[in-house]
Amino acid sequence: MENFVVSARKYRPATFASVVGQRHITSTLKNAIERGQLAHAYLFCGPRGVGKTTCARIFAKAINCLNPQHGEACNECESCRSFNENRSLNVHELDAASNNSVDDIRNLIEQVRIIPQQGRYSVFVIDEVHMLSSAAFNAFLKTLEEPPQHAVFILATTEKHKIIPTILSRCQIYDFNRIKVEDGVEYLRYIAQKEGITADDEALNLISHKADGGMRDALSMFDKAVSFCGTTLNYKDVATTLNVLDYDTYFSITEMLLAGRYTDALIAFDEVLAKGFSPQIFIAGLNAHMRDLLMAKGPAASLIEFTGTLVERYKQQATKCSEDFLFDAISLLSEADGKIRQSSNQRLLVELGLMKIAGLGQKKNEDTGTLSFATDIPLPPVGRQTQQVVAQQQAAAMPQTTATATPSNSVQSTPQRSAATAPRIEQPVAAPRQTTAQTAPRPEQPATAVPQHREQTPKTTTTRTKRGVSINSIINTAGAQQQRVETENENPTESPEGQTVVVDSRSEAKILDAKERIIADLERNRPRFAGAFGEMRVTKNVISIEVPSQELYEDIMRSKSELLMSIIKEAGIEGYIELEVAVNEKIKAARPITIEDRLRHLAGKNQRLAEMIDKLGLDAE
Secondary structure, three states, X not given: OOOOOOHHHHOOXXXXXXXXXXXXXXXXXXXXXXXXXXXXXXXXXXXXXXXXXXXXXXXXXXXXXXXXXXXXXXXXXXXXXXXXXXXXXXXXXXXXXXXXXXXXXXXXXXXXXXXXXXXXXXXXXXXXXXXXXXXXXXXXXXXXXXXXXOEEEEEEEOOHHHOOHHHHOOXXXXXXXXXXXXXXXXXXXXXXXXXXXXXXXXHHHHHHXXXXXXXXXXXXXXXXXXXXXXXXXXXXXXXXXXXXXXXXXXXXXXXXXXXXXXXXXXXXXXHHHHOOOOHHHHHHHHHHHHHHHHHOOOHHHHHOOXXXXXXXXXHHHHOOOOHXXXXXXXXXXXXXXXXXXXXXXXXXXXXXXXXHHHHHHHHHHHHHOOEOOEEOOOOOOOOHHHHHHHHHHHHXXXXXXXXXXXXXXXXXXXXXXXXXXXOOEEOOEOOOOOOOOOOOOOOOOOOOOOOOOOOOOOOOOOXXXXXXXXXXXXXXXXXXXXXXXXXXXXXXXXOOOOOEEOOOOOHHHHXXXXXXHHHHHHHHHOHHHHHHHHOOEEEOOEEEEEEOOHHHHHHHHHOHHHHHHHHHHHHOOOOXXXXXXXXXXXXXXXXXXXXXXXXXXXXXXXXXXXXXXHHHOOOOO
16 A cells, blocks of 8 residues: 555645646746846745745755756755755755754854755755744844855744734845735635545635635645545535535525525524534625625625636525615624624524615615515595506406406495495505705606605605505506696596506695595694694695604504595595605604693594503593
8 A cells, every 4th residue: 555645745836837726936046047147035924824934945956956947946956866865965954943042043153153964055944933022033133144155044934913023124024915815716626626626616716715815724724525425526425524504505605695585594593502602603605705795796896706607696695685685684694703702592583684684685675575465454435547557457367356247337336435345455666766965856656546656755664465456556656657637627548558547637736635635634643644744735636745753654654554545535635646755854743742632542543542541531641
């Protein structure tokens, strides 16, 4: 049985050309060798496993080569052969982690004085030089600044900030980069071909990404994966071997969050915990996933450290995510990641973060889609033509009810429906985009009983239910089909599909006559809205109001259908009316809501509360 040599040693680069991901350094060193411009001291610094010691050895071999070729060692002369066989007397390596005293440096200084027996230079490689004590550094200063002509020092460290400035000033400093994921994947693919191993791109991506920029770590993981999987490396087995969360987990959880399915996300998180992963690892990985999705949305896609099909998967999912959703999700995850180390209940903290992000996804769906809510409200007394349109739309929405009675018959027999017999309705709500300080100028108003949302209005949210038929969808559909409405008389106008809509020509006069009754009704039932309607403007069948805050705007929009029905009933209007609401933060509420108003409203809703106030003689205070 042959002795096994780990890949990190077996495939350690022997030339500058084979060094992975450090082209800026290898090119500089090769040029210095070709031109004979060698410094007496070099400092190689950078993360672990990126090739610092490897480059130091290649450099030491190249400067002693008798026949160098374009800065590379020939590997044929006696100096190169002795180096390859580990018997060269010109290269001295010192581990400063275990030889960090003043005496160790004194011994090194004594060796520096010895002239090399073969070759031109004695090269001293000091690894982990930052581990030297302060006294050792001071003892090394003079020799490092003015060594003999045959001596070259190469210092290597992972923590340059721990080296005293007087040492740094005496060295040429080379900063090694973290090895990019694509470079690591390419080198792993090369090794797999050499070893006769079949590996898919996602498996190699996972290994390289897990190595975090260190080639030595990547090769160690590669050997471990080969030991488990054999000659075929697939993504699932490699993820299991390395005990890392696979990309599919994050992709699927992101889909759940985008859809607002927080329960599914919590179940998936529980499965992650059952596999032995800590909440901290999960939340850090999900945060990195959201960051990569954000990068994939634009020209910054090159910042994603993936290759092949994974990049395409990120781009595809990124198209489903808005930038606002990703920004907010990253902010929530970063906040949770900072708190999780001090949290006494890490699981609850992560679950809360997932529910908040699912809420962002739910809000995105509401803003971009059509949501419905079911309410039971009586239809107002409207004209015969209008009732026919409503009945026709109901017949299309509920064929099971129209099988026994025609819409026209049902309308003629019930000119005004009661709350007990009214159909359940759903209201499509389009998402307004932004707030305006004043009401936008109105074009010709389409005939519709419920206002169309303007583009420049604040965002609103609506509660979701599963059932219902929408009067607003019926009316809006009829209004969208109406191209021009004759508002000077009550003669109906034919729509392209033969349906008709009606606008009461006396809507404006009726609303103004009933204004006091409308406001009195609001003060009884919705006192918070009364001030806004006290300053309302009426143009034909359009009511325009301004409110001082975004919160009041959203409350009015949520109650819009009920308000319109109440106004139609109070004013006795037979036709469609509209309501336009604008936010103007410069105005103040006409009459602030007082404690008495709140108490009066609650007492009107609850008869027992009113009786208790009378019996006990309570007041608002």
